[in-house]
Amino acid sequence: MxxxxxxxxxxxxxxxxxxxxxxxxxxxxxxxxxxxxxxxxxxxxxxxxxxxxxxxxxxxxxxxxxxxxxxxxxxxxxxxxxxxxxxxxxxxxxxxxxxxxxxxxxxxxxxxxxxxxxxxxxxxxxxxxxxxxxxxxxxxxxxxxxxxxxxxxxxxxxxxxxxxxxxxxxxxxxxxxxxxxxxxxxxxxxxxxxxxxxxxxxxxxxxxxxxxxxxxxxxxxxxxxxxxxxxxxxxxxxxxxxxxxxxxxxxxxxxxxxxxxxxxxxxxxxxxxxxxxxxxxxxxxxxxxxxxxxxxxxxxxxxxxxxxxxxxxxxxxxxxxxxxxxxxxxxxxxxxxxxxxxxxxxxxxxxxxxxxxxxxxxxxxxxxxGGLLLRALRLPDFREYGVAVDRPGATTASATGVLGEFLRDVLRSNAEEGSFRLFSPDENNSNRLGAVLDATGRNWNAVREPEDDAALAVDGRLMEMLSEHTCQGWLEGYLLTGRHGLFSCYEAFVHIVDSMFNQHAKWLKVTRELPWRRPIASLNYLLTSHVWRQDHNGFTHQDPGFIDHVMNKKAEIVRVYLPPDANTLLSVTDHCLRSKDYVNVIVAGKQPEAQYLDIEAAATHCTKGIGVWEWASNDAEGGPDAVLGCAGDVPTSEVLAAVDLLRTRLPELRLRVINVVDLMRLQDERQHPHGLSDIAFDSLFTTDRPVIFAYHGYPWLIHRLTYRRANHENFHVHGYNEEGTTTTPFDMCVLNKIDRYHLAIDVIDRVGGLGAAADYARQEFQDTLIRHRRYVTTHGEDLPEVRDWSWPSWNNRS
CATH class of the missing domain: 3.40.50.970 (Thiamin diphosphate (ThDP)-binding fold, Pyr/PP domains)
Structure with missing residues (x-):
């Protein structure tokens, strides 16, 4: 030799x-x-x-x-x-x-x-x-x-x-x-x-x-x-x-x-x-x-x-x-x-x-x-960034804009350790996370020109490249070697990394069974510029299906959160940044929207993951005639608007509003660690009343999550049905029948026996939908009563 x-x-x-x-x-x-x-x-x-x-x-x-x-x-x-x-x-x-x-x-x-x-x-x-x-x-x-x-x-x-x-x-x-x-x-x-x-x-x-x-x-x-x-x-x-x-x-x-x-x-x-x-x-x-x-x-x-x-x-x-x-x-x-x-x-x-x-x-x-090297992030108190909400719906804010201020200070708090980075395929500013640039530059070590964004910096901790593959690959390598991060992306285009998500979820599944592999920080997705506010970009930018893809993985690995406003988004993000060995998917809008929960109520609601919004419900005596469920920011607003319509025209109708932040709560506890017991689920959704559910994504997923429940046959889910175009925000909802008028009509049809008042209300809602179509195609914007609607103060309940 x-x-x-x-x-x-x-x-x-x-x-x-x-x-x-x-x-x-x-x-x-x-x-x-x-x-x-x-x-x-x-x-x-x-x-x-x-x-x-x-x-x-x-x-x-x-x-x-x-x-x-x-x-x-x-x-x-x-x-x-x-x-x-x-x-x-x-x-x-x-x-x-x-x-x-x-x-x-x-x-x-x-x-x-x-x-x-x-x-x-x-x-x-x-x-x-x-x-x-x-x-x-x-x-x-x-x-x-x-x-x-x-x-x-x-x-x-x-x-x-x-x-x-x-x-x-x-x-x-x-x-x-x-x-x-x-x-x-x-x-x-x-x-x-x-x-x-x-x-x-x-x-x-x-x-x-x-x-x-x-x-x-x-x-x-x-x-x-x-x-x-x-x-x-x-x-x-x-x-x-x-x-x-x-x-x-x-x-x-x-x-x-x-x-x-x-x-x-x-x-x-x-x-x-x-x-x-x-x-x-x-x-x-x-x-x-x-x-x-x-x-x-x-x-x-x-x-x-x-x-x-x-x-x-x-x-x-x-x-x-x-x-x-x-x-x-x-x-x-x-x-x-x-x-x-x-x-x-x-x-x-x-x-x-x-x-x-x-x-x-x-x-x-x-x-x-990497778990051998992992150190907990230094996180500021998310409550300090909360939006003041004196009463539901009275305040307007961009959820991701508020989150950006929190992430800015997460970057500052962990700058010395060099343990946290943000990753985004050229969408950070579009996703309203621009506040982070007060704490770090946009990473760049190539030629710069005088007209470039002043935030370009060789030591920047915001990683932006117009390749979802590369951004996620960087983040995975960062996490697997003991650090923390967050990947923000347009919802429709996160599908580009479907197979990368697959492999990372499989990796986590196997490593949980290997005692020598120490837990690593979770892979956190923030999906914004989502389906319901992609009315300006059109059909190509409208796809909420990543959630369905995620839900196919092992229950102990994946989590999906749909915070309805800025304060719930703060609470959810804080939780996800502290977690280990999960893939967390957070879906939240970037456009200014009504805010419903103050920061303490948001923290409590997110801890439960699901709950009755008593202030929007009127069924405390006698139980509901119908339950309106919602998951997602736009579906939540449309459900509340439908409740306002129904309670104004049919004040005797008893309605219960249930908001879902943690999508896994809908599952059976035997299927997912976050799942509700049958008793808990029935106490929320009843065993025999119609449930009109407005969901952010494809409707079939809610049926899949609830098919074992006693009241599943009464679940009627509205969601995205592959109907979209370049149009107004509300028209996107109408095209997919997730808007307030279709929801209100569905309640009337499912409850039945409500008398002449309900008949006239139903016709009014149908007429409004016809008027809506003429208005948006003539004026290029939504009806004034839709644009200017907010949850009325007289509807609040203690």
Missing amino acids: TIGTEPHDPLDASELESLHRWWQAANYLSAGQIYLMANPLLREPLRPEHIKPRLLGHWGTTPGLNFVYAHLNRAIMRRDLEMMYVIGPGHGGPGLVAASWLEGSYAEIYPDVGHDLDGLTRLFTQFSFPGGIPSHVAPETPGSINEGGELGYSLAHAYGAAFDNPGLTVACVVGDGEAETGALATSWHSTKFVDPARDGAVLPILHLNGFKIASPTVLARIPEEELRSLLRGYGHEPRFVIGDEPTAMHQSFASALDDCLDDIAEFQDRARRRNTPDRPRWPMIVLRTPKGWTGPPTLHGKRVVGSWRAHQVPLPGPRTDPEQLRQLEDWLRSYGPEVLFEPGGAPIPEIRELHPVGSRRMSASPHAN
Whole structure:
């Protein structure tokens, strides 16, 4: 195994020998995980029964990942670096598991997978096996923050981890298949948002091995100069390492890595000690190796290494094909397991000790288990920001405008620790959160011009880029490494990150079952510029369906809040910023709206999550003839307006108004931790009275949440029905029949037997709807009685 060096090479003979030996061991362990369930060190000839009946996993990218890992370990030890390893090719799972096993961190977490023959057998058997571990990088993998299914997010996660971590270097391997995704393509622009004085550094390593499952990869098939120009255009200075001969590749990669780390140290020193914060051209490495490097060269006369056939399992049938069985044994023995491992199964000391110690091991980095580093936010008392509400409906305010003042001071309170950031795809000001700019700049480290917003700042804590993918990726990396944040977005466009939400929710679900994974701060969404106030932008901007998507996830992970006014929004946000291990979705409007609850009443209402608004109800004696439920700010206003109409024209009609802030309260307590018991639910909604429910989103969701309830057949839900256009705010409600007049008519029709007065009221409401249509198409604004309506003082109840 001894290999030579040239005088100018960065690795001496001993270093080269050690690196190569470690790489061989990692490759052997990786291949063994895919294939073997017995005979882990080939102490006897390989037989079919030693091989797993189902071969699952991905070999193609793994040798390259192991190669990089070995060299990063050398750099960590030589420079005493604090480093994380983020990989985009998530199906390189066997490589990262092998590395953490060699470093000893795997056995520290999973003692039954130790450095002995039983542990080695367990390491191989458990991989992609029932009752074992997944075939890709997963929460179960020590050192990971990027799950194997998250194709396209690795680079954004890496930058999120580096923000506010000045001592951290994040090595991020980008697969050439992953590099074809839109999410990854925009992430390269993160170079314009890094502050070399305050942040850590990301070292991207673009791994070109040429193929996806079956077809070539784009970046591997363009000329080198074209690729160099592309990467330079993103703000990087690439160094190319190309080949397949081990000695030359080790020397070349070690040289490139040393140069990159020298550059990073120089850039950071210049910014931190010499006060030159200009954006440098950050280094990166382009590593081109054959697909399935070091694997079986051919199968049945067809090329394997360096082709798409190496992507997954290069020898798919060794259990039934004697020729493949022979090839597999030859392949595994080519790594020399007899010299890499002791008879008892442990790696030889030269391998076992060839890694950093303690938390310097990438598989034991506390940054990859962010809950270890998490500290509670310093939060001001949200009550101090409350809107004064002398009586319901008398005050008008922008809910998100008020929230912006609270978030401004959250930023101020946590500026020294550098533990809180806001993320928004160029929508912060549009979403009325502009007050935060009094506390921080808008992060920007590219060219500035005289007419630019003065708030641009290299150390800004407001992260804005017109890529929902990148913003969420940054935030996820930030949270997963122990910090806090909030992502504000137009409601209709948050769907762009549906799959990112999926993966993060799945990550949280799994980590809750892993005691060694410590809780992290919740992923908090603020969805504003929502469906009911997108009348000016039209149908394309009108979609409340993200809530439905969220509700498909495990009940212990997701929460959805629909605060009806500014004070409830303050209370909900304070709660969400304090929470851990959830995905919290808050939907709140930005336009000036009537305010209904003072700050103390809002806090009480949010704590309950659901409740009767007694001041809007008149059923204290005798119970209700009908219940009007509402969830969301505009639905709440329309329900209250409908109550006003009905009580004015039909004063004997007894109505109960129920407002829902926490949408999960509608569920059965057996389905969700926040769910109401049947007794509690029936006490609110009754068991036999009609319930007219105005809901922010698609109506079917309320039926889904309440279908087990005794009174479900009496639930009649109004919500968004895919009717929208560029029109007036109230006309949006009319188009979807969530407006006050349709709600009032529905109450009359459902209660029945109300006499002639109800008949005349019903006709009046229908006539008003006809008049509304003529008015808005003539004048371009809503009827005066709609625009000027407010909850009347005579309707208030103590």
